[in-house]
Amino acid sequence: MGVKPFLTPIYLRSTMTILRPFLPRLSRHSLVCGAVSGVFLCAMPLYAAEVTGIEFTATPAPTNDVEMLRTYTSSIATVHYADKSSQKFPLTYNAIFKTTDKVDKKNEAARLYDVDGQPLVDLNGDPVVAETPDSNSLLKVGEKLFLVTHFEYDRILAHGEEAAKAKDWYTRMPMSMTLTNIEQKDDGKLLAVDQRPIDFSSVGGIWIPCAGSQTPWNTHLGTEEDYDLYFTKASDAKNQKLTSEGLRAMSEVYFKGKEKANPYAYGQLTEVEIKADGTTKVTKHYNLGRATWEMGKIMPDGKTIYFGDDGDHVALFMFVADKENDLSAGSLYAARWTQVSGENGGSGNLSWIKLGHSEHDSIKKLIDDKITFEDMFAYTTPEENANWEKDGFKRVRVGHSEDEYIKLKEGQEVPAAFLESRRYAAILGATTEFNKMEGIAVDSRDKKVYVAISYLEKGMNKEKDAAADHIQIDKVKAGATFAINAKGGQKDQNGESIESEWVGVFMDVPPALLGEDIAADALGNTAAVDKIANTDNLFFSEKMRTLFIGEDSGTHVNNFLWAYNVDTGKLARLLTVASGAESTGLQVLDNLNGYAYVMTNYQHAGEWIKSMPEEEKERLIELAKKEYGVNKYGTPRYYLDANVGYLGGMPGF
Secondary structure, three states, X not given: OOOOOOOOEEEHXXXXXXXXXXXXXXXXXXXXXXXXXXXXXXXXXXXXXXEEEEEEOOOOOOOOHHHHOOOEOOOEEEEEEOOOOEEEEEOEEEEEEEOOOOOOOOOOOOEOEOOOOOEOEOOOOOEOEOOOEEEEEEEEEOOXXXXXXXXXXXXXXXXXXXXXXXXXXXXXXXXXXXXEEEEEOOOOOEEEEEEEEOOOHHHOOOOOOOOOEEOOOOXXXXXXXXXXXXXXXXXXXXXXXXXXXXXXXXXXXXXXXOOOOOHHHOOOEXXXXXXXXXXXXXXXXXXXOOOEEEEEEEOOOOOEEEEEEOOEEEOOEEEEEEEOOEEEEEEEEEEEEEEEEOOOOOEEEEEEEEEEEEEHHHHHHHHXXXXXXXXXXXXXXXXXXXXXXOOOOEEEOOEOOOOEEEEEOOOOHHHHHHHOHHHHHHHOOOOOOEEOEEXXXXXXXXXXXXXXXXXXXXXXXXXXXXXXXXXXXXXXXXXEEEEEEEEOOOEEOOOOEOOOOOEEEEEEOOHHHEOOEOOOOOOOOOEOOOOOOOEEEEEEEOOOOEEEEEEOOOOOOOOEEEEEEOOOOOEEEEEEOOXXXXXXXXXXXXXXXXXXXXXXXXXXXXXXXXOOOHHHHHHHHHHHHHHHOEOOOOOEHHHHOOEEEEEEEEEOO
């Protein structure tokens, strides 16, 4: 067997608690028990064979209405050991709580709150409850378990109307994170035992918290996906309208009209530190740059961060801290893509442009002093100034598909770098053509950084009369996950050393991680069902050698959670989520007290993709009402409820 079992006397109750997650591995050996001096003891065989690999069977895609409305798995994990043996572990999907559950016995889990911690109500007096749980961070603090969960936005009001379209309501509400006390049972099951909203009033509230990650120092690193508050007068009329609406919601709803929201106070990475007593400390890292942050992921060096910038015409950013495990000061960089190939998802060499160096306090002071876009930039249009180029203005496309004509004002390099990061990156020649850059994951052994790009379109394709056209790859609406090769010894555009061993130099797509567009099938899928479409959440397990990938697809009728083994190149569907829902909340814990977990949520069930046949939607809606019920307005609970949960059933690795 490679490793011989050995016998240890242990009290029976303790033995069974310890053994429970490993019983399948111990089944080939006997558990010897008996009475010694009146005390019942067991001789426990400890099986210490090294895990050499893991593979998953695929959960079939749903084929009927009942399956389409469910969130489920039928996958089996096969664990291989160094002695050539293997064990099978059926996976299970488990909900910890629903967004409408009152874990604290008072308010719904996904309730939203104002600056004073008072719950929000809508125009009808109903609770404002988000049905969009996103990031999870399950953290062990001392001997206690805590779960941080993001709630991204509010899609459906209680009376069934879309929040963004409701008259006299708001396009985007101020959002929330929740802290849940978790109990781990002897059988590995995770239970929510208490819950409370995390207080962000000290930093002006939080805006659209999307995906997140965990720091090397055991805190939660969240995001602010700043769609609405990012745009300025230099943008087109549509985005100016979004700006004003977003600011109005923050000012009127969160601050209750007592304070006007500052747009530069949002679009940051947000850190949550959990104390042993369950209290929290929140920090907005103003010096890490500002954009539509889907995610920030810290590399194994504890100082280098890669960002997912989710939007149209965005950049690939990297931050390098001055000191390990200290984000308070450092340098911000943006990538320049030099294309190698436009086929098979495209590939390119990466070089890096340094935007600037700063520290947290100095950028926070700029925000507190109410710096404006006009303080940093002058702007014009060709209609206003036919000599714009001679006058030093630069044409850029950042954050949207419209051109802007801007010029940096004297002495504003640092403010522009950290508060208008995309615009300044474009001025300096970085690539701002990436599209919907989402999750980030890291493979330490192979020194690869994985980047999810949901749709390979718009700025990533060849553009007519573009301000810049660095990326010219083939359009794939189903998107792809890119792998970045990282190394040390790199220099920036000025020939200065970049003080990191994790600088990306080449970027391409592993074949299995490229989506495939198809003509709409009978269910309405416009991407191949057995391939990943519109990749979003990413997490890499070092122990399992597996990249886990969650979808946010406008091309799959049901979204999926996938497992991609980087050593074998095998891809397996692990979970199918309710139709119209997005797979979110991805975090993998290789070993938490003897068990492995894949944290995974779903959000906004019933946000049907456009290509679904109308009769199919109608059938699903009626079935959803029957199976899940409706509220007092007749709104399907299927729309209003969403799960925060996990895949379990595996031993720790």
